[in-house]
Amino acid sequence: MTALLAFQLRRIGRNRQYLLFTVLLPALFTIFFTKIFGAQAGGAANYQDFAGYYMTSMMAYGALGAALGATIRLSFDRASGWLRQLRVTPIRPAQLLAADVVVGALLTLPSLLVVALVGRFVNHVQLPLSTWVGLVAVLWAGSVAFVALGLLVGLVLEERAAGAATGIIGVALAALGGLWVPVEAFPASMRTVAHAMPSYWYAQLGRDVAAGTGLPAVAVGVLAGFTAVFAAAAWAVSRWRPMYAVSG
């Protein structure tokens, strides 16, 4: 299991595009937008609010992108025949899935940490240490919803379609969930859409923890619900079409 985990991590580590989109891009967004819009906020208190808010959004954005990007690689491994080859070795499909879940969860950490560090040291977001730890922890835990979603997409779609779908899903989750533009700036109808997005609740989780108001029960419940639905669907799909099936 640890060998499989190390193997998978090493493979992703070689993929520069993945690191660029999941770590570097959210970090740059954090700096760019905070410097532009935060400067217009007027007043130190408003700047702090804005910088904290935007940093949390970008942590959520980076983490969900990383979780999706890591787990849909399952579809690449099916398309190449690697999963089929592994099926005729003693390595079990369940071990493989477990490794991919752990890899997906681990890989959200760099995005979360890098954006948090940028928030702290470049944008000067001020939070108590325990809040920093809580913020990273809660967003890390919440990323499991997007790990499950990525697995589902990877199991359902073929290689190219899965790659494209992840891009679209990532953008939709970020835009409609209010990660790029705050939901408060949305028209009322779009706000309803935002509330149907797991990404909205995911960011909300982080915002409430950052604001020191504790864990929001609704956000936790909604995210847990999404996670359960995605995981159940992924499980059903893997029963219906085994991972080692010839694609196409």
Place this chain on the structure above:
Amino acid sequence: MPEARALEISGLTVRYGATVAVDDVGLRLPAGQTVALLGPNGAGKSTILNAALGLLRPAAGSVSLFGRSPQDAVRAGCVGAMLQHGGLASDARVGEVLRLVRRSYPDPWPLEDLVSTAGIDGLLDREVDALSGGQRQRVLLAVALAGQAPLLVLDEPTSAMDVEGRRAFWTTMRGLAGRGHTIVFATHHLEEADAVADRVVVVAGGRLVADGTAAQVKSGTTGRTITFTAGPERPVEGLPGVTSAARAGDRVSLTSIDVEATLGALLAGGGRLPDLEVRGASLEEAVLSLTAPVPSGGTR
């Protein structure tokens, strides 16, 4: 290993939708045998091997490997396989792939020896995505051999290899058989079956149509081929010894298990046999004659 057969298939039937791909096939492989599954494309060779590995669910019949279910045997490390639709992990190096697969088996093949046996010297640090077709094939062979599994199932292992690679591969296979591995491989290269296998099983239309040594398949089933020129007025049906007759224009070709009797009957009326040729059948002709007259069921 327990005293069970390496592979035992009985009554195997596999359907893809309405198509019967494999029809009531039975096959028993004692440990240590090298068996070629020979037949044209679409004959059902891959389907038989995939069923043996538990990669598909048969409509009927049973498969056991060393007395276990395919899945249990695979998980216990009793099987190494090279698949037609198998592949390697992207963004990985050859050495990493081999290390991962080797350590999943209880008694892996020592790496250095594996590398030279599979002919992948110098490729361990190579990116999987940078391999040529032939190199890739040899790496997949190394993956199949990595666990030093007692049963090796190889589906068209030489399809992307050139003549030299193929000959090297045969030498490897003979070496493995010498070490006591049971090997079953699918091929449509007759020379390959002839060169490597103790036993040739001919598959056509989803059924086994012949089973024996290469020599037996060649001699026992087909006899010899008699060809001559004759107009349509000359009847060629009902001659003694003839198992099949075909006409291409003026050219008649008969397959006979008793050449003397056939020729005797042909020449009895004082008729002539212009351009007469009598040839012993090659393994290729043997297989063609075995696989041609099978009714349509199953082939695609």
